[in-house]
Amino acid sequence: MQTLSLSAALCRVTTSITWADSLKNGTARKILIIVFWLLLWQGASALVHNSILLAGPYESLLALCSLAVTSKFWLSILFTFLKITLGFVLGLITGILCACLSYRFKLFREFITPPISVIKSIPVASFVIIVIIWAGASSLATVISALVVFPMIYHNMLSGLEATGSSLIEMGRLFRFRFIDKARYIYFPQVLSHLHSAVLISSGMAFKSGIAAEVIGRPLQSIGNGLYLSKISLATADLFAWTFCAVILAYLFEKAVSLILKRLSAA
Amino acid sequence: MKIILKNICKSYNGRKVIDNLSYEFTPDKPVVIEGGSGIGKTTLLRIIMGLEKPDSGEVVFEGVSHEAVRFAPVFQNTRLIDKLDAPANVRLAAREISGDAVRAALIALIPKEELGKKVRDLSGGTQRRVEIVRAVLAPSDVIIMDEPLTGLDEGNARRAVAYIKENMEGRILITSSHSDLFEAFCETLLLK
Numbered sequence: 001m002q003t004l005s006l007s008a009a010l011c012r013v014t015t016s017i018t019w020a021d022s023l024k025n026g027t028a029r030k031i032l033i034i035v036f037w038l039l040l041w042q043g044a045s046a047l048v049h050n051s052i053l054l055a056g057p058y059e060s061l062l063a064l065c066s067l068a069v070t071s072k073f074w075l076s077i078l079f080t081f082l083k084i085t086l087g088f089v090l091g092l093i094t095g096i097l098c099a100c101l102s103y104r105f106k107l108f109r110e111f112i113t114p115p116i117s118v119i120k121s122i123p124v125a126s127f128v129i130i131v132i133i134w135a136g137a138s139s140l141a142t143v144i145s146a147l148v149v150f151p152m153i154y155h156n157m158l159s160g161l162e163a164t165g166s167s168l169i170e171m172g173r174l175f176r177f178r179f180i181d182k183a184r185y186i187y188f189p190q191v192l193s194h195l196h197s198a199v200l201i202s203s204g205m206a207f208k209s210g211i212a213a214e215v216i217g218r219p220l221q222s223i224g225n226g227l228y229l230s231k232i233s234l235a236t237a238d239l240f241a242w243t244f245c246a247v248i249l250a251y252l253f254e255k256a257v258s259l260i261l262k263r264l265s266a267a
Numbered sequence: 268m269k270i271i272l273k274n275i276c277k278s279y280n281g282r283k284v285i286d287n288l289s290y291e292f293t294p295d296k297p298v299v300i301e302g303g304s305g306i307g308k309t310t311l312l313r314i315i316m317g318l319e320k321p322d323s324g325e326v327v328f329e330g331v332s333h334e335a336v337r338f339a340p341v342f343q344n345t346r347l348i349d350k351l352d353a354p355a356n357v358r359l360a361a362r363e364i365s366g367d368a369v370r371a372a373l374i375a376l377i378p379k380e381e382l383g384k385k386v387r388d389l390s391g392g393t394q395r396r397v398e399i400v401r402a403v404l405a406p407s408d409v410i411i412m413d414e415p416l417t418g419l420d421e422g423n424a425r426r427a428v429a430y431i432k433e434n435m436e437g438r439i440l441i442t443s444s445h446s447d448l449f450e451a452f453c454e455t456l457l458l459k
Contacts, residue, residue: 170346
């Protein structure tokens, strides 16, 4: 009996220590902070008392649940995700290729600099309208996210190549390293450090701009279309639910990209 | 094959580093370039490898076109792929040579237990010896070594020089060094 009560007391002490530690610097504190903001949001929506102006977290959760039981919701998420991912990959590949060509051929760099400056300075909304006219709304998210990603990757890749130490380049050239070895062991480590943050930032930008383009172009079965429909029906809870999905999607995508980059750095 | 320097001149910031130098390098006559610091030894080696251009004069490669000449250098500063181990570094430059042969060559100069470490974790002296093995094993016509014995103690320096001497295999050897170990079998080119 005594042993049992002693172990129960020990268990209580251990639990309280773990909770205190967690509160100090761990998960518990993060959860409490999130709960605080959710309560503040709920309080504000109760105060406003108008679900069109400000839907609360509870209403938004209900809206999300009612959306989640429809196949249209999941198809919208899937198509938006696939289209933006494709755009991101296209922007990444073309940015890397063009940067390599610019690094190797000065004339190519001179040719490509004006269009890249134009891409960077034209507002996304203008591009959206041009793409709708030329290619229709279905490929909109892909083209726009590619156009947003491309210049960022191009510039960072090029600066990574240019920052590669001439001493290792000379060594690789004199020992006649194979192209693949030069790329892997001399250029890649330098380029990766330059590309790392650009890839992470542009992955987030791809989702933001891709979904913004969908709101303008309203392709069927897309998050952007869902957001637009929420707007015209003044369904703020639905708007928040769609936004929540977009944020989670972008977050998961960024995490996946970050994981791939970590693997590449370790290789 | 023969390398002929014809009236080479090179200046930096108005200061003449190499003044009207003419010389011949052949496989049967290894050469050690000597002279004080900043006298132009590294510059001369870089000119021979085509990494720098002389202000005037020319480097002639007799019996082979300039583009076809294969150099195997040990640079003044360490140039290895940090994240690879010593055998992998050597094999990048000497792909035709088997892994066993590369390891056997490395063991002649560095402790066996160092072979599996990434070169960034090796001491400066050990890295230098890896570079020496790489330059010797890489297929080449000309071995160029800029102060290859930097960071080596007397015993390791002796072993390194003996290894270089035994494995020149009819190639041109041009080295710069403050050590008298090369003088025993090399002709001295003194820069002033």
